[in-house]
Amino acid sequence: MGYIHKLSSLVKIHFKNAFIYRMDFMASIIITPIIILMEYFTWRMFFSMSQTIQGYTFDDIMKYYVIIMLVSHFIYNQVGQRVQQKIMYGDLNQFLLKPMDVISQFLSEDMAQRMIAFLVEVIPLFIIMIIALKISIPWINIIMVLISMIMAFFINFFISFFMGLLSFWLYKSESFQWLMFWFLMMMSGQFIPLEFFGETFFNISKFMPFYYMRYGVAQIFLGKLTVVESIQIIGIQFVWVLILYGIVRFFYGIAVKQYGAVGG
Amino acid sequence: MKIVKYYMQAIKMVIAREMMYRINFFIRMITLFCFELMGPLITTLIYMSSKGILGWSLYEILLLQAVFMFINSIERMFFQRTDWSLSMYVRSGSLDRFLLYPIDTLTLISANNFTPEQIFTNVLSIILFIYSFIQLNISLTWMMILKFIILFIFALVFIYSMAMLRFSIIIRVVVMNRLGELHRTIKNFALYPINVYGPILSAFFKYILPISILTNYPTAVILNRSLENIQYVILSIIILFILTRLFWKNAIKNYASAGG
Numbered sequence: 001m002g003y004i005h006k007l008s009s010l011v012k013i014h015f016k017n018a019f020i021y022r023m024d025f026m027a028s029i030i031i032t033p034i035i036i037l038m039e040y041f042t043w044r045m046f047f048s049m050s051q052t053i054q055g056y057t058f059d060d061i062m063k064y065y066v067i068i069m070l071v072s073h074f075i076y077n078q079v080g081q082r083v084q085q086k087i088m089y090g091d092l093n094q095f096l097l098k099p100m101d102v103i104s105q106f107l108s109e110d111m112a113q114r115m116i117a118f119l120v121e122v123i124p125l126f127i128i129m130i131i132a133l134k135i136s137i138p139w140i141n142i143i144m145v146l147i148s149m150i151m152a153f154f155i156n157f158f159i160s161f162f163m164g165l166l167s168f169w170l171y172k173s174e175s176f177q178w179l180m181f182w183f184l185m186m187m188s189g190q191f192i193p194l195e196f197f198g199e200t201f202f203n204i205s206k207f208m209p210f211y212y213m214r215y216g217v218a219q220i221f222l223g224k225l226t227v228v229e230s231i232q233i234i235g236i237q238f239v240w241v242l243i244l245y246g247i248v249r250f251f252y253g254i255a256v257k258q259y260g261a262v263g264g
Numbered sequence: 265m266k267i268v269k270y271y272m273q274a275i276k277m278v279i280a281r282e283m284m285y286r287i288n289f290f291i292r293m294i295t296l297f298c299f300e301l302m303g304p305l306i307t308t309l310i311y312m313s314s315k316g317i318l319g320w321s322l323y324e325i326l327l328l329q330a331v332f333m334f335i336n337s338i339e340r341m342f343f344q345r346t347d348w349s350l351s352m353y354v355r356s357g358s359l360d361r362f363l364l365y366p367i368d369t370l371t372l373i374s375a376n377n378f379t380p381e382q383i384f385t386n387v388l389s390i391i392l393f394i395y396s397f398i399q400l401n402i403s404l405t406w407m408m409i410l411k412f413i414i415l416f417i418f419a420l421v422f423i424y425s426m427a428m429l430r431f432s433i434i435i436r437v438v439v440m441n442r443l444g445e446l447h448r449t450i451k452n453f454a455l456y457p458i459n460v461y462g463p464i465l466s467a468f469f470k471y472i473l474p475i476s477i478l479t480n481y482p483t484a485v486i487l488n489r490s491l492e493n494i495q496y497v498i499l500s501i502i503i504l505f506i507l508t509r510l511f512w513k514n515a516i517k518n519y520a521s522a523g524g
Contacts, residue, residue: 027443027445027446030446031445031449034450035449037465038449038453041460041461041465042455042460044460045317045457045460046314046317047314048317048318049314049315049316049318050314050315053310053313053314054313170287170288171285172285172288173288174292175288175289175292175295176288176291178291178292179291179294179295179298181295186302191302191306192306192310196306196310196313197309
């Protein structure tokens with residue numbers, strides 16, 4: 001209970017901090033419909049001469065992009081950059097002195113930010129989806145999608161945290177993080193559904209955690225999977241969360257032993 | 265001349281700073297290129313899986329996107345980091361230091377935040393342009409080149425105006441991390457022919473917020489297509505430039521240092 005209490009206190013503080021600059025939220029509210037509008041017109045252009053592309057109809061592809069956007073808002077984090085900055089400027093000391101595990105402290109900040117994102121980005125997008133795209137989702141799917149999104153959040157968090165840990169050895173790791181960010185976006189189906197890259201690429205991607213960050217969640221959302229297949233996806237996500245957590249714990253343990261703050 | 269001299273000096277310093285972390289710099293260069301390449305890559309993948317786009321061949325679209333990549337990389341070279349840095353300067357109060365110099369503040373900040381790694385994307389956009397150009401088998405005339413250069417200059421004026429608008433907003437609201445994202449999102453509409461966005465939006469992108477100048481009009485010159493209502497687009501860019509310049513001057517005038 002003590003851990004949960006500490007975690008919720010940190011979440012509350014970060015929640016208040018995030019609301020200081022309200023203009024950022026206004027920008028968030030504007031950006032999402034603009035992106036949907038662009039996707040709508042560009043895909044309408046691509047469908048001007050084709051009924052289906054890679055098995056997707058125009059409606060399917062629109063739903064796919066809105067769902068991917070929704071999942072992306074939910075799982076987004078900047079923990080890698082934050083970890084790098086704390087290491088670079090020696091600010092990690094403050095985190096090490098607090099009576100709470102460092103990973104949990106970073107996690108609390110991201111949880112707070114995602115709660116806000118859930119309110120200002122995910123829910124409005126969900127409403128747009130229901131009204132404009134007429135997507136009907138069975139309750140069982142909503143529950144599974146929510147669980148799957150939470151798993152995807154943790155997968156993304158641990159991958160980003162791991163990338164941030166590279167700063168213990170490389171000092172400045174932001175470029176690696178950006179390259180990884182691009183790779184994640186491509187391998188998780190953010191740019192385009194994974195089928196477009198060909199069968200070999202698609203099959204290989206299933207063995208990587210990235211597939212389960214966006215594409216897998218989208219497939220549950222779109223109702224393309226049976227209940228058993230959806231549960232399988234969630235199960236694989238859970239295994240990836242455990243594996244990534246183990247990797248992060250292991251490397252964090254090694255890194256923190258050799259850490260020496262030089263900032264001031 | 266003084267500005268050019270200062271700019272060159274600042275660029276030298278930026279490059280020297282970047283070379284302190286060489287691996288970081290080169291990986292960032294590759295990453296930026298990967299992001300920029302996604303537009304043409306996605307277009308090619310979709311073309312390979314579909315019957316294409318009505319009225320546009322793959323290489324015509326790639327030519328348009330090569331122009332986009334080129335102009336985009338120039339913008340990023342001069343203004344990509346400035347959004348974030350300016351916000352930091354306002355928050356910390358160090359913007360005051362820039363206001364004291366006898367050089368235009370915007371130029372000064374831009375020079376200090378020059379992004380040299382964009383040169384890689386710049387070169388690759390030229391390669392993509394030449395490749396698409398050869399595939400299209402177009403015969404180029406001097407008049408076409410001249411028109412292209414004129415339109416390109418107006419595209420730069422538009423980019424500069426948008427930068428002034430963004431920076432004026434940042435000075436007023438201090439932190440707006442997603443302003444750059446908003447700008448990029450809108451600018452991305454220029455990745456495809458503007459007419460596909462329907463009559464209202466395409467009119468908006470021609471005469472109100474003329475992003476059509478970034479790709480559609482310069483590409484139209486190369487493809488020998490009609491430069492429909494170009495005079496109004498140019499007029500719109502000139503008006504936008506004057507208004508954003510006034511907005512920027514006003515933002516600087518009303519800036520009150522609060523950092524410390």
